[in-house]
Amino acid sequence: MGDNHTERQTTEQYVREQYHRETEEIHAPADLINRTKGAVREEEQRIAQNRAAQEQTVPQTSGQQKSGSARAGYVYGRMQRWALPAAAAVLVLLVGASGLFFGRGKRSEEFATDATAQETEAADYDSDGIAPSAETEDYSLDGAALGATTEAEKQAQFERHLQDTGTDTAETEDYSLDGAALGATTEAEKQAQFEKHRQNIEAAESAEADTADSAAAAVPVLESVTFYDKDKKIVEAEALWYNAARIESIQLRWEGGTPATVKVFRTPVGSGTAERTELLLTKSIADGEASVLLNADMLHDGGANSHLFFELDFGAQVVKSEEYNLLYDEN
Amino acid sequence: MTTEEAIDRYADMVYRLALSQMKNTTDADDLFQEVFVRLVSHIQELESWEHVKAWLIRVTINCAKKHFGQYWNKNVDYLEEPERLADEGGYELPEEHPVRAAVRKLPPKYRLVIHLYYFEEKTVAEIARLTEQKETTVKSQMHRAREMLRELIPEQYES
Secondary structure, three states, X not given: OHHHHHHHHHHXXXXXXXXXXXXXXXXXXXXXXXXXXXXXXXXXXXXXXXXXXXXHHHHHHHHHHHHHHHHHHHHHHHHHHHHHHHHHHHHXXXXXXXXXXXXOOHHHHHHHHHXXXXXXXXXXXXXXXXXXXXXXXXXXXXXXXXXXXXXXXXXXXXXXXXXXXXOHHHHHHHHHHHHHHHXXXXXXXXXXXXXXXXXXXXXXXXXXXXXXXXHHHOOOEEEEEEEEOOOOOEOOOEOOEEEHHHOOEEEEXXXXXXXXXXXXXXXXXXXXXXXXXXXXXXXXXXXXXXXXXEEHHHHOOOOOOEEEEEEEEXXXXXXXXXXXXXXXXXX | OOHHHHHHHHHHHHHHHHHHHOOOHHHHHHHHHHHHHHHHOOHHHOOOHHHHHHHHHHHXXXXXXXXXXXXXXXXXXXXXXXXXXXXXXXXXXXXXXXXXXXXXXXXXXXHHHHHHXXXXXXXXXXXXHHHOXXXXXXXXXXXXXXXXXXXXXXXXXXX
């Protein structure tokens, strides 16, 4: 018996050395090495180009942040649209109230002039760009005069306006026209800015929607688990039990990414057996793979009936399969 | 460490392993190239030549499995019978290589453990790690492979 074992070891050693000698005579062909080095250089260049492209993407990302600020600006601008007219209206009311208290003296006129400027600005934000009332037209008159003349001229114009009501209408119309023109120009700019901001918002919202869609599409899912026999035929469950003796390979297919690893677990049948769960195999998966074919040798140890399940580690998420009932029956 | 240095150092090792796994030299050439091209993006992560060597062996095995998986999807046997593999030949081996010729007739999983054990002189534990199998499975495969070799080349065992 002992001699037999020694003899086996000797012949085994001989075959091993013989295989070693024979294999040592094989060398990688020089042209293959050269071709491979060429391919490696191309791959290195491709990677370098990708890195350069990524570095260029960084400023573009800052650009995107800029558009985010633009969006924030839009929100701020939108706030201004309602806040400024409201503030102007409040000021007008205050001025009116001050007129009641202090009469129509020069000081109250100055208040009125300030209010007029505010109201003019508020009118600029108005969507139709036209002063809505005669009172506003008067204020517009004052505001236009304020913008166009010195303080003395303004005072003179104001005095003339009060004294000469006959020419008032024409002058008012003129000023109104000027004011309207000013309002229209400003409104056009504001409208252009508004359109620009609106487009930015739409683009950002569209990008967010796209991201959400792609995130939804990238949810990792274990699509199928299929057992095959030695003839590559599908092993079907019989009364919900798979015969492990027939299973030669297991194919798992998934979607929504590539798992780093696929793990195979087995738990003996029965209650309170969870702590006896056994890790049978950990398989690393290459990037981009959508399926894996596992050798089912691990199931051929003739063990007791058990439940088999798989865990796919997608990094952020571990996907666990359902449990498959296994029995072992060589017959 | 650069990929080209790795090619100079481990070209023969990868080529021998690729040839032991693939059915013909064309497939072995493709596998050889694929492995080193993949190394380009990983070479910086590997700390020593020993790590590079282990990485190359592991990736060669995985790429070969992937290749057989593709074959498998085309209804060509992965766990093929020795006779079928012998019929598909692929490349001629010199007559003075009887053991290699016999090993080539083994199914891929047996060829792999025999090559790693006989030529790369890996232990069962190392082979288990490289092939991501249990040690008992590797031992079982080694045992079956030896039995098959004994049947294929009885004269070598008798000499």
